Amino acid sequence: MARVFRWLLRLVSAALVLSVLAVLVVYYLASRSLPDYDNTRPTAGITGDIEIVRDNAGVPHIFALSDRDAFFGLGYAHAQDRLWQMMLLRRTAQGRLSEMFGERTVRTDTLLRRLDLYPLAVQSVEAQDAATLDALEAYASGVNARIDEINADSLGRGAPEFFLFSAPVAPWKPADSIAIVKLMALQLSGHLNEEVLRARTSLLLDDAARLADILPDMPGQGTAALPDYASLAPGAPGPTRSARADLPPFWPVAPRGLAGASNGWAAAPERSAGGGTLLANDPHLGFTAPAIWYLARLQLQSGGVIGGTIPGIPAVMVGRSEKLAWGLTSSYLDDQDLFIEELNPDNPEEYRGPDGFRPFVTRKSIIEIKDAPAVTVTLRFTDNGPVLPGSQFDLAEITPPGHVVSLSWTALSPRDTSMTAAMGLMTAGSVREAIEVSAAYVAPSQVLTLIDRDTIGMKLVGTMPRRDANHQSQGRLPSPGWIAANRWQGVLPYSANPGFLSPSGGIVGNTNNKILDRPFPLHVSFDWGDSQRVQRWQALMQGRKVHTRESFVEAQLDTVSPAARTLLPLIGRDLWFTGEAAPEGTPERQRRRALDLLANWSGEMNEHLPEPLIYAAWIRALQDRLIRDDLGPLADAFTHVEPLFIERVYRDIDGASAWCDVIRSAAEESCTDIARLALDDALVWIDETYGTALESLRWGDAHQATHDHPVLGDVPLLRQFVNIRQSTSGGDHTLQRGRTSGDDPNPFLNVHGAGYRGVYDFADPDSSVFVTSTGQSGHFLSRHYDDLGQLWRRGEYIPMSLDEDLARAASVGITRLVKP
Structure with a gap:
């Protein structure tokens, strides 16, 4: 027995030693790719020496x-x-993910091939001006210099992920940067999904008037009644299954409600305590680890420029120079239209145009797949744009037999000069000059908020489609593509893009709210990203005669929900302080406890409070109760609460209270009945999920920011190292926006928000501040992988200074690239 024990001990010891050695080998290989920030390296392809000074937050000053x-x-x-991250973005845009990840990404690659984004990016290279083309080529040379260095010095293949997903890294090209801009445009566009959902809902509703309730237009003029979708597409089958289909990895189209968002506002000198202009901006995107944003400073011949860049793109996308500061918010411009294309019954290779049938333009595309045979995809294009398969975006449910669907989209331009516009902002010397150079923006369309030393302004940038005033659906539903009035008539002139320069009130801002009331076809959009945050922003801006950097920071971090303040008095008006006393442990007692908490709540979505969780669960259960019997499985598509819908129902606007009556029951339910039942639903869900007293709940436990690694985030053990989870305040309708996932079993996870925050003060430019939601490095062994994340979570910032001495004094290393 002793001998057996000794051998077992030896075997266990050997296994432990081998495990430790394996961990050390893995650590050594992974750590080889950590860059040495304090290094001097002879580098070909440069005209003079370059210094990259990294400050103590890892921000490079070049x-x-x-x-x-x-x-x-x-x-x-x-x-x-x-x-x-750069290689992953490029492969996504190229439709070449399956070469690394196998069959699970074929659907993603197929979509990108059908949209033809990368070939369009290649064609767009020649459309850039000379300065932009020179910058693109220089940037690509810099990327390739680092790749050559990795290969020459065996620097761990450049990132740990390359050991797990082996694939050659091709040299960077100017077209790669333009392709990433187009990919960002795809991620920020939501009108395709909106049109499909509106069509599916229209086909289900017995009362067409109810479509304006569940998919409400923003208040204002210029909206006409929608036609019944069945009249536009006779024979469309309609929804036949649950609306929540599993999406493949790296799916580039954001789910409904999770496309672009953002906040941006500015104050003129007369509204600033310091006498200089002020600007605050926080663009909202899906959270990842690392964040999409990368802080950087460039010293150009025109002066210093500093702010948020996107790896792969050689431009400061949001930030400031010595003379100008700029921020971006999603404009919600309706830049996408779906078209129902009729096939020739005698020749399916032809589709119907205004003058008869014509052939599709077709092209073969081969998708190479790791560990599987290659797939050949036939790409088809109409005059309106690329043809999308019925298997994507639930298009089969809205497409009549003998028809296909095509997409018109401004980003599908072979002469996309958006990169030239982004580069021009960095050297523009004034608000007016910035607006002028931004005429080159094509997609994604954004609202550009601007300040120089004494002027503020705002301009919608990006190409606006020109639609016929007789368009059958005004671009809100898929429409017959052979009818000339439905087709795009080119684009509108840049002068038609709305803008504001030096407004009399001294403040401009955008929270993705409706920015103007112009009738179709100059309307910009029928669908906007916000009807709630703007109310809180207006109150905060009007509550002070003058503002400071600190008051702009305070507004940026504000967590009061105007939706909660509006909806709770409506849905609970017959429930507050009513009912008999109930014994402990009964549903009635639990309901009373919840109502008592909510009655004394300010609407602040603070991570430490229980009330935000009770409210969020109640309002979510309420919307589901209202729509489930009318929409069936399609109700799953409405993953987020629409405050305008709830308000319409409980104010009975145009008969919207009809939603409260359950169609399939004999009794006639009131809106109070549904509110009470929904509250009970919410409390049961809370008890099953958290199992604690209501007073002990924390919103932050449910509302964790999910900065997950897009590849390794689901891998057991590894995810503990690569994912960044943070308890956060805010919610769907707060200025500190933390958009929830909407998906079970964790519907309130914070998945989309301000990955970058910046506040710029031209009274003292070097007092400006910025921060990102994770850190500068994409390497999970680096201390800069998540060091900014805790600052971001606490609402703190780092200095945004162009002072060279300050950058050098606080540097963690200086990389010198010298001529050989």
Whole structure:
């Protein structure tokens, strides 16, 4: 027995030693790709020496004697810290993910091939102006210099992920950067999904008037009644299954409600305590680890520029120079239309146009797949745009037999000069000059908020489609593509894009709210991203005669929900302080306890409070109760509460209280009945999920920010190292927006919000501040992988200074690229 024990001990000891050695080997290989920030390296392809000074937050300050070398340095820095992220973005845009990930990403690759984004990016290279083309080439050379260095010095393949998903890293090209801009446009566009959902809902509702309740237009003029979708597409089968289909990895189209958002506002000198202009901006995107944003400073010949960049793109997308500051918010411009295309019954390779049948333009595309045979996809294009298969976006449910669906979209331009516009902002010297250079923006369309030393302004940038005034659905539903009045008539002139320059009130702002009332076809959009946050923003802006950097920060971090303040008095008006006393442990007692908490709540979505969770669960259960019997499985598509819908129902606007009556029951339910039942539903869900007293609940436990690694985030054990989870305040309708997932079993996870925050003060420019939601590095072994995340969570910032001495004094290393 002793001998057996000794051998078992030896075997266990050997296994432990081998495990430790394996961990050490893995750590060694992974750590080889950590960049050395304090290094001098002879580098070909530069005209003069470059210094990359990284401050104590890992932000690179790039100094060079020419703009070309500065962009070379930015490409090199991006590749040092985010090479895996850059390659993943490029492969997504190219439709080449399956070469690394196998069959699970074929659907994603197929969609990108059908949209033809990368070939369009290649064609767009020649459309850039000379300065932009020079910057793109220099940036690509900088990226490639880092790739060559990795290969020459065996630097761990550049990122740990490359050991797990082996694939050659091709040299970077200018078209790659333009392709990423187009990919961002796809991620920020939501009108395709909106049109499909509106069509599916229209086919289900018995009362067409109820469509304006569940999918409400923003209040204002210029909205006409929608036609019944069945009249536009006779024979469309309608919804036949649950609306929540599993999406493949890296699916580039955001689910409904999770496309672009953002906040941006500015104050003129007369509204500023310091006498200078002020600007606050926080663009909202889906959370990932690392964040999409990367902070950087470039010293150009026109002066310093600093702010948020996107790895793969050689431009400061949001930030400031010495003379100008700019922020971006999603404009919600209706830049996508779906068209029902009739096939020739005698020849399915032809589709109907205004003048008869014509052939599709077709092209074969081969998708290489890891560990599986390649797939050949036939791409088809009409005059209106690429043809999308019925298997995607639930298009089969809204497409009549003998028809297909095509997409018109402004980003499908072979002469996309959005990159030229982004580069021009960095050297613009005034608000007026910035508005002028932004005429080159095509997609994604954004609202640009601007300040210089004494002027503020706002301008919608991006190409606006020109639609015929007789368009059958005004672009809100898929429409017959052969009818000339439905087709796009080119684009509107840039002068038609709405804008505001030096407004009399001294403040401009945008929270994705409706920005103007113009009748169709100059309407910009029928669907907007916000009807709630703007109310709180207006109150905060009007509550002070003058503002400071601190008051802008306070507004940016505000967590009061105007939706909660509006809806709770409506849905609970017959429930507050009513009913008999109930014994402990009964549903009635639990309901009374919840109502007592909510009655004394300010509407602040604070992570430490129980009330936000009770409210969110109640209002979610209420919407589901209202729509489930009318829509059936399609109710699953309405993943987020629409405050305008709830308000219409409980104010009985145009008969909207009809939603309260359950169609399939004999009794006639009142809206009070449904509110009470929904509250009971919510309390049961809370008890099953958290199993604690209501007073002990924390909103932050449910509302965790999910900065998950897009590849390794679901891998057991590894996810503990690569995912960043943070308890957060805010919610769907607060200025500190933390958009919830809407999906069970964790519907309140914070999945979409401000990955970047910046506040710029031209009374003292170097007192400006910024921060991102994770850190600068994409390497999970780096201390800069998540060091900014805790600052972001606490509502703190880091200095945004162009002071060279300050950057050098606080540097963690200086990388010198010198001519050989």
